[in-house]
Amino acid sequence: MAIHIIDRRLNPGGKSLENRQRFLRRAKSLVQGAVKKTSQERDIKDVLEGGEVTIPLDGMHEPRFRREGGTRDMVLPGNKKFIEGDYLPRSGQGSAKESGPGEGDSEDAFRFVLSRDEFVDLFLDDLELPDLAKRKIAQTESEGIQRAGYTTSGSPANISVSRTVRLALARRIALKRPRKEEIEELEAAIAACTDENERAELVAELEKLKAKSKRIPFIDPLDIRYRRFETVPKPVAQAVMFCLMDVSGSMSEHMKDLAKRFYMLLYVFLKRRYKHVEIVFIRHTDRAEEVDEQTFFYGPASGGTLVSSALQAMHEIVRERFNPADWNIYAAQASDGDNSYSDGELAGMLLTDKILPVCQFFAYLEVGESGGSAFDLSDSSLWTLYERLRSTGAPLSMRKVSERSEIFPVFHDLFQRRETTQEKAAP
Amino acid sequence: MTERLFEGADWDFHTLQRISDACEAVALKDLGLDVYPNQIEVITAEQMLDAYSSVGMPLFYKHWSFGKHFAYHEASYRKGLMGLAYEIVINSSPCISYLMEENTATMQTLVIAHAAFGHNHFFKNNYLFKQWTDADGILDYLDFAKKYVMSCEARHGRVEVERTLDAAHALMSHGIDRYPGKKKLDLRAEEKRAGRRRQHEEEVFNDLWRTVPAGKSKSRSAISVERRRKLLGLPQENLLYFLEKSAPRLAPWQRELLRIVRHIAQYFYPQSQTKVMNEGTATYVHYRIMTKLHEQGRLTDGNFLEFLQSHTNVVFQPEFDDRRFSGFNPYALGFSMMQDIERIVTRPEDEDREWFPDIAGKNDVMGVLRDVWANYRDESFIAQYLSPKLMRHFRMFHLHDDPEERAGIRVDAIHDERGFRRVRRELARQHDVGYIDANIEVVDVDLSGDRRLIVHHRVIKGSQLNETDAKRVLQHLADLWTYDVALIEVDANDKVLREYVVSPRPITAAA
Numbered sequence: 001m002a003i004h005i006i007d008r009r010l011n012p013g014g015k016s017l018e019n020r021q022r023f024l025r026r027a028k029s030l031v032q033g034a035v036k037k038t039s040q041e042r043d044i045k046d047v048l049e050g051g052e053v054t055i056p057l058d059g060m061h062e063p064r065f066r067r068e069g070g071t072r073d074m075v076l077p078g079n080k081k082f083i084e085g086d087y088l089p090r091s092g093q094g095s096a097k098e099s100g101p102g103e104g105d106s107e108d109a110f111r112f113v114l115s116r117d118e119f120v121d122l123f124l125d126d127l128e129l130p131d132l133a134k135r136k137i138a139q140t141e142s143e144g145i146q147r148a149g150y151t152t153s154g155s156p157a158n159i160s161v162s163r164t165v166r167l168a169l170a171r172r173i174a175l176k177r178p179r180k181e182e183i184e185e186l187e188a189a190i191a192a193c194t195d196e197n198e199r200a201e202l203v204a205e206l207e208k209l210k211a212k213s214k215r216i217p218f219i220d221p222l223d224i225r226y227r228r229f230e231t232v233p234k235p236v237a238q239a240v241m242f243c244l245m246d247v248s249g250s251m252s253e254h255m256k257d258l259a260k261r262f263y264m265l266l267y268v269f270l271k272r273r274y275k276h277v278e279i280v281f282i283r284h285t286d287r288a289e290e291v292d293e294q295t296f297f298y299g300p301a302s303g304g305t306l307v308s309s310a311l312q313a314m315h316e317i318v319r320e321r322f323n324p325a326d327w328n329i330y331a332a333q334a335s336d337g338d339n340s341y342s343d344g345e346l347a348g349m350l351l352t353d354k355i356l357p358v359c360q361f362f363a364y365l366e367v368g369e370s371g372g373s374a375f376d377l378s379d380s381s382l383w384t385l386y387e388r389l390r391s392t393g394a395p396l397s398m399r400k401v402s403e404r405s406e407i408f409p410v411f412h413d414l415f416q417r418r419e420t421t422q423e424k425a426a427p
Numbered sequence: 428m429t430e431r432l433f434e435g436a437d438w439d440f441h442t443l444q445r446i447s448d449a450c451e452a453v454a455l456k457d458l459g460l461d462v463y464p465n466q467i468e469v470i471t472a473e474q475m476l477d478a479y480s481s482v483g484m485p486l487f488y489k490h491w492s493f494g495k496h497f498a499y500h501e502a503s504y505r506k507g508l509m510g511l512a513y514e515i516v517i518n519s520s521p522c523i524s525y526l527m528e529e530n531t532a533t534m535q536t537l538v539i540a541h542a543a544f545g546h547n548h549f550f551k552n553n554y555l556f557k558q559w560t561d562a563d564g565i566l567d568y569l570d571f572a573k574k575y576v577m578s579c580e581a582r583h584g585r586v587e588v589e590r591t592l593d594a595a596h597a598l599m600s601h602g603i604d605r606y607p608g609k610k611k612l613d614l615r616a617e618e619k620r621a622g623r624r625r626q627h628e629e630e631v632f633n634d635l636w637r638t639v640p641a642g643k644s645k646s647r648s649a650i651s652v653e654r655r656r657k658l659l660g661l662p663q664e665n666l667l668y669f670l671e672k673s674a675p676r677l678a679p680w681q682r683e684l685l686r687i688v689r690h691i692a693q694y695f696y697p698q699s700q701t702k703v704m705n706e707g708t709a710t711y712v713h714y715r716i717m718t719k720l721h722e723q724g725r726l727t728d729g730n731f732l733e734f735l736q737s738h739t740n741v742v743f744q745p746e747f748d749d750r751r752f753s754g755f756n757p758y759a760l761g762f763s764m765m766q767d768i769e770r771i772v773t774r775p776e777d778e779d780r781e782w783f784p785d786i787a788g789k790n791d792v793m794g795v796l797r798d799v800w801a802n803y804r805d806e807s808f809i810a811q812y813l814s815p816k817l818m819r820h821f822r823m824f825h826l827h828d829d830p831e832e833r834a835g836i837r838v839d840a841i842h843d844e845r846g847f848r849r850v851r852r853e854l855a856r857q858h859d860v861g862y863i864d865a866n867i868e869v870v871d872v873d874l875s876g877d878r879r880l881i882v883h884h885r886v887i888k889g890s891q892l893n894e895t896d897a898k899r900v901l902q903h904l905a906d907l908w909t910y911d912v913a914l915i916e917v918d919a920n921d922k923v924l925r926e927y928v929v930s931p932r933p934i935t936a937a938a
Binding site for chain 1: 440443444447448451464465466467468469470471473474476477480481489490491492493494495497498499501502505521525528543589593596597599600601744745746747748749752755821822823824825826827828829830831832834835836837838839840841842843845846850853854856857864865867884886887888889890891892893895896897899900903
């Protein structure tokens with residue numbers, strides 16, 4: 001009886017992938033809730049990392065008829081001192097065990113690991129970039145290459161061996177080039193031949209065959225084929241994200257942290273939609289400067305507050321480096337709302353005339369101290385200004401945030417998939 | 428001296444071939460085993476996880492619950508909470524054993540001896556497997572099931588199919604025929620039957636029949652309750668079978684799905700009844716084969732010690748007050764009993780002659796064991812062959828826990844002259860699936876009236892159903908039945924302890 005041994009290790013893996021996806025789809029709302037909860041506790045930097053989530057088993061439970069309670073009999077090993085008729089006191093533990101040993105934890109919560117992609121997908125699932133199609137992403141085009149059949153000329157690197165050999169084979173058959181075996185056979189026949197005349201005949205034939213095989217080459221330049229590539233225009237979607245932040249003395253670490261979290265989310269989100277995302281950090285006090293990320297969040301700075309300086313800086317950078325026709329421009333501004341009173345008019349003008357027309361999206365995030373009592377007071381000067389612009393129809397999004405946990409809901413709220421966005425995007 | 432099978436821990440496919448040939452020689456010649464043709468497949472850890480999530484089968488239909496199990500196993504495996512099995516073996520012909528690639532050469536030898544010969548022999552010869560499973564047809568049937576579920580999803584939508592399968596899975600443990608009555612299951616014919624029926628339906632379909640006016644229906648009330656119950660085959664403990672045959676509003680494809688789930692449940696039924704025996708047999712066989720290979724000089728002493736170490740781990744039985752204790756280890760109990768039978772057959776003591784007159788001193792170890800492996804299941808095996816010596820060895824005792832008893836848990840019997848038989852009877856009962864599963868059966872349904880389905884749970888020893896789970900399962904049952912379902916828990920004296928009534932969810936009624 002022969003035993004078959006098969007190596008299955010190279011079989012495609014991921015047989016359970018579909019079942020897993022079905023499970024995730026079914027548990028979607030639960031998993032999504034869990035993902036949001038997990039991401040709130042996490043450092044936003046790690047938000048992309050995937051990892052373990054816990055969902056309540058309710059709804060994913062597979063019920064069975066189970067019996068419980070009643071009198072129980074059991075046979076156990078390892079008796080040391082009991083004799084028949086002994087009574088063992090029930091310990092508190094014993095009664096707790098009755099609820100089902102070994103299933104306590106698994107009954108009410110289900111823990112499993114999500115991959116990074118699954119995590120981000122679920123995390124951003126119901127969000128949508130506003131006015132995604134406003135500037136038609138496909139406007140900027142670059143050349144990509146794709147396969148397009150075969151050609152008779154090309155670079156040696158592109159020789160298609162299989163095609164070449166196939167053609168050569170066809171040609172050799174068509175021209176009846178003698179095969180190696182035929183020649184060998186003939187040579188053997190000559191060696192075995194005793195009759196002189198016949199031998200001469202065979203030798204002549206051999207010569208003929210050899211000459212023919214020399215005449216008809218094994219591979220002819222005619223056979224050679226090259227893989228052909230064609231360049232095709234490929235739309236490249238690229239985006240630039242402007243982070244504007246007030247770093248004047250009135251912004252506390254907490255406020256900066258809130259702003260940072262918001263920027264991170266926006267970055268993750270843009271990254272998912274666009275292949276290429278650039279970030280420009282502009283910080284400002286009473287004057288603005290473009291800085292790197294480290295300085296942006298942690299560099300010390302002090303001074304007054306002139307929002308217009310940042311807007312002016314952004315406008316200049318856009319004009320110099322990011323042609324609105326090629327780039328999708330997103331901007332998010334974070335501030336505690338302070339602005340010098342005299343600056344209001346200039347800032348408003350810059351925004352409506354220069355910035356908003358080229359932006360896909362402009363969000364203003366007003367950050368406050370933890371506790372949020374500050375917001376009970378009257379609106380800040382910047383908020384008032386933006387509110388006024390908004391009421392005149394400027395496409396501004398603005399929210400107030402004072403707690404870390406509010407960041408995600410606010411973000412979510414800003415980018416929620418809306419019917420109107422869809423309609424606007426259609427034409 | 429014979430050539431060594433391998434040196435060290437590394438192996439390649441030639442080594443595996445040599446190992447399995449050597450194991451086969453011992454298994455067939457020395458032990459006289461009778462096995463299905465073997466197919467050994469080497470897989471990776473990830474593939475092992477895949478196999479875990481589809482109850483160990485190489486192919487299975489798609490369902491979210493398998494994804495859930497996969498996610499669960501994966502999480503605990505990644506965290507190191509759970510090791511993976513060295514092998515999985517499938518009761519099919521050819522008998523497929525999966526070996527993990529990480530195993531050392533010694534472990535591969537152990538696993539081949541264990542699975543490809545031990546389990547394989549048991550699958551082929553045990554009466555339960557012969558009666559209830561069709562090793563030749565199972566893989567084809569699973570393939571059919573997979574395709575059928577897929578085609579249903581294409582025709583009727585994934586949500587609908589999922590709902591039916593969810594319900595069927597909830598009732599899976601009550602979709603089993605416990606007593607052989609009808610002919611043996613032939614899964615190949617099953618597959619053909621389903622195809623033919625579908626074809627027939629399509630051929631004879633004629634929409635005109637719908638418009639033919641129905642004659643005045645006969646009064647059904649004349650039919651007596653007894654007659655009605657008989658017509659429906661009641662009482663019926665196979666809930667899935669009953670639904671498949673009698674549920675009034677199920678579509679044909681839904682009935683076929685129930686049938687598939689039922690057949691699969693039936694296929695696994697013998698395994699749940701023979702855990703101790705199955706593992707005991709396989710462990711005993713691998714022990715014999717490995718020892719023999721070592722005696723022949725084909726295993727080095729070092730490799731043999733490696734084997735002994737993992738063998739000892741496998742058959743370790745913690746005591747009841749040990750933190751690691753979680754019931755009797757089927758490997759430990761099974762292996763000890765097999766070895767004990769060997770002892771009784773070859774070196775009986777007076778006690779054994781008294782307890783086991785049939786086999787004591789018979790000297791034909793393999794003959795006796797092969798007979799035992801063929802004709803018993805866990806419950807009857809323990810009831811018949813657990814010897815006093817072994818009960819003393821394990822120091823078994825029987826606890827009786829009556830919640831009414833204030834004094835505490837009573838020690839009912841211990842491993843002494845007065846207790847042997849009682850301990851043995853109780854341990855056998857613990858391994859009786861019929862006794863462990865809730866005893867639930869359909870008792871009545873009024874097809875001409877409100878069509879309420881009445882299901883009874885016979886409560887044994889005051890142990891009732893878990894309420895939340897019972898309600899959920901009943902909901903599934905009601906969804907399939909599409910009318911109200913009442914579950915009544917009655918004790919041995921027909922006293923009603925509790926009653927549940929569940930109505931079907933409207934979505935299914937509309938479907």
